[in-house]
Amino acid sequence: MREVLSVPIRGTACLSRARVPAVLLPQAVAGSDPSALVLVDIEIEAGTILSITPSGSRPPVCGDYSYDLDEGLVLPTLVDMHTHLDKGHISPRRPNPDGTFMGALTAVGADRTANWTAEDVRARMEFSLRCAFAHGTSLIRTHLDSLPPQESISWPVFEDVRADWRERIELQAACLFGIDRLDADDGFLTAIADRVAAARGVLGAVTYMIPRLDEHLDAMMVAASDRGLDLDFHADETGDCNARTLHHIAEAAIRNGFEGRIVVGHCCSLARQQPEEIDRTLDLVARAGLGIVSLPMCNMYLQDRQAGRTPRWRGVTLLHEMKARGIAVAVSSDNTRDPFYAYGDLDLVEVYTQATRILQLDHPVGDWIRTVSTTPAELLGRPEQGCLREGAPANLMLFRARNWSELLARPSGPRTIIRSGRSIDRTLPDYRELDAVLAARPKALAKALAKAVAGVA
Known part of the structure; x- marks a missing residue:
């Protein structure tokens, strides 16, 4: 990867003539137009942002290094609020046979049963995190498949990985299971909620239009409230216009007076519904305060997706309409090289670029950069992340691109990542490192894991 700076930053520096989105800056520097790109000087000292001032407004205090960014864009490190690190990179081992949702469910289920040992899950998680770190991500929430016996494997692995990565990427986890699992009154919800609470996680599920949906949503709200947990649902990931679980989640949040944060992902079917139904649902979502x-x-x-047929719609939800109602909206990576999405690299610049193209977050670009920065940070309870402010850690992304047109046209262009005031090595891990993992050879896998861990120590 090319870098913006030819000389690495090592702790104390002045970055002059940097273009920064006003919406990510303190009001005193940002000015009155939240969609503007503001020219500023950024001073870094002892790993933190010492000052952010209008460019050229005063001589720099820090004198060790001075870098003229030539009006290149600067962003904070970004926030990936919906990922599946436990599934990542299994496509070469267990591809989706036809690219469909059901094909993905079947392939992942088979691979999980056959291969998801602690060593396998950890090795793939480590690989994914090394990619995310190199690309400039500093906060990730992952969903973890949590049906027994997988929860007894993946949650301890996650806790170990979270501890190992705490100085580089902050990690959160939400449990994931089909909400119809609660049809069996066998104590599962109590057990998984306790498991999540012990790991300081988030309670979550995939929702479907089943007869006992409202009852199960109420039970999850109670379980989360009793333990002080937030909620994170997968909802309506289908083109079936009769899928309305987002509506039910919003009603349940209001009915239960739920006081924690609730995030809902996907919500694809909303785009297929009639305008009156959309309005009713979005009114409830806004009232309930869902993200x-x-x-x-x-x-x-x-x-x-249907074989031999060109798709007729984009599969995404109504972000413009939600944002207009004041609903907090974000975009995220989701799956990475697994049967649900065969591509991706946990690069939020790519995600934001593709979101702009797919969802038409442009003309004007406005403040949509919030969808991978301040908004997901707030939804994850970490509002200090995803923005630039004095006294915060100097976690920055520097680009040669000078404006949104240049960045979105060439998202793979030169980029330098600074963490705690120091430039990082942006070398991405080689896919060959996963060969032993995907071949599921235990001895080779242990050796690959040891190498992966040593490589990021």
């Missing part, structure tokens, strides 16, 4: 995350690359890949 919505769209997964544009994955859903464009999966939705409306």
